[in-house]
Amino acid sequence: MEVSLPVTIVGAGNVAWHLAPALENVGYPVKEVYARKTTAASRLVKRLYAADIAEDLDFSQSPSRVFILAVSDSAIESIAQEIVLPDEAILAHTSGSIPMEILSFAATENYGVFYPLQTFTSRRRIEIESVPFCIEASNEGTREALLALAGSVSGKVVEMNSENRKVLHLAAVFANNFTNHMMKISSDIMEAHGFAPDLLYPLLSETINKLMSIGPEEAQTGPARRRDYRTLDKHVELLRENEDLLRIYRTISQHIADTYLDE
Ligand SMILES: NC(=O)c1ccc[n+]([C@@H]2O[C@H](COP(=O)([O-])OP(=O)(O)OC[C@H]3O[C@@H](n4cnc5c(N)ncnc54)[C@H](OP(=O)(O)O)[C@@H]3O)[C@@H](O)[C@H]2O)c1
Numbered sequence: 610m611e612v613s614l615p616v617t618i619v620g621a622g623n624v625a626w627h628l629a630p631a632l633e634n635v636g637y638p639v640k641e642v643y644a645r646k647t648t649a650a651s652r653l654v655k656r657l658y659a660a661d662i663a664e665d666l667d668f669s670q671s672p673s674r675v676f677i678l679a680v681s682d683s684a685i686e687s688i689a690q691e692i693v694l695p696d697e698a699i700l701a702h703t704s705g706s707i708p709m710e711i712l713s714f715a716a717t718e719n720y721g722v723f724y725p726l727q728t729f730t731s732r733r734r735i736e737i738e739s740v741p742f743c744i745e746a747s748n749e750g751t752r753e754a755l756l757a758l759a760g761s762v763s764g765k766v767v768e769m770n771s772e773n774r775k776v777l778h779l780a781a782v783f784a785n786n787f788t789n790h791m792m793k794i795s796s797d798i799m800e801a802h803g804f805a806p807d808l809l810y811p812l813l814s815e816t817i818n819k820l821m822s823i824g825p826e827e828a829q830t831g832p833a834r835r836r837d838y839r840t841l842d843k844h845v846e847l848l849r850e851n852e853d854l855l856r857i858y859r860t861i862s863q864h865i866a867d868t869y870l871d872e
Pocket residue numbers: 620621622623624625644645646649678679680681682684688703704705706724725726727728729730
């Protein structure tokens with residue numbers, strides 16, 4: 610029987626919170642968690658069977674084979690240069706936008722990317738089996754190990770180089786971050802006028818369901834697609850004292866109108 614490689618997680622934020630127990634559940638023992646704040650590390654360790662809190666980045670005596678950097682994008686490079694690894698260790702980061710080669714200065718030839726394409730927030734339940742994992746590796750052994758790791762956690766694993774992952778991440782920012790921010794704006798407008806924001810939730814869930822079933826181009830409705838200028842002007846009038854929202858409203862409405870110019 611194949612033995613699952615032991616894992617160390619560096620970082621104790623949103624991704625680590627989900628990834629560490631998910632790996633244990635499919636048989637990859639998490640041996641250590643390192644975080645600058647020991648309170649964050651101990652919160653995560655409590656969710657695991659037998660992980661220790663690592664005090665520093667010297668893992669020369671570690672029993673782990675796979676070291677996952679689930680840390681802020683800006684910290685990946687410096688940690689990769691500082692981390693001390695045991696022989697044959699595999700080092701991977703979990704970022705959508707950071708190139709794999711940033712790990713090439715680490716003290717191992719075995720490095721790669723283990724990017725889960727999902728939005729993670731600590732303590733929120735997530736079905737990790739359906740999260741796509743994008744894998745990239747510096748050599749064949751690392752590739753096989755990371756594919757096996759991802760394939761145990763999720764039913765959807767794709768190999769992707771850093772250039773393509775960057776493009777995917779850009780698309781994900783539009784799909785997730787911008788959609789979410791639109792809902793933040795929408796909720797603020799609702800609250801400012803005394804409406805409960807959840808009045809919009811049935812509309813939001815049908816928006817998502819519809820675009821997944823017929824595609825976003827066909828699913829688009831609203832005054833901008835119809836070029837209904839009377840309604841657009843009324844909305845502009847409501848936003849006249851908020852320059853930022855006015856700019857956003859006009860830019861997106863114009864882009865929608867241009868998209869359907871030939872109708
Ligand atoms: N959240 C998502 O939805 C998501 C999805 C896919 C991929 N990712 C990627 O996964 C990685 C982790 O994201 P996250 O959302 O889990 O981030 P996060 O919740 O902000 O957690 C970041 C972790 O990195 C640690 N850290 C930051 N700077 C550090 C440094 N200089 N040295 C040591 N530790 C440092 C933080 O520790 P402190 O608390 O001490 O600062 C914290 O434990 C990122 O590369 C991100 O792009 C995130």
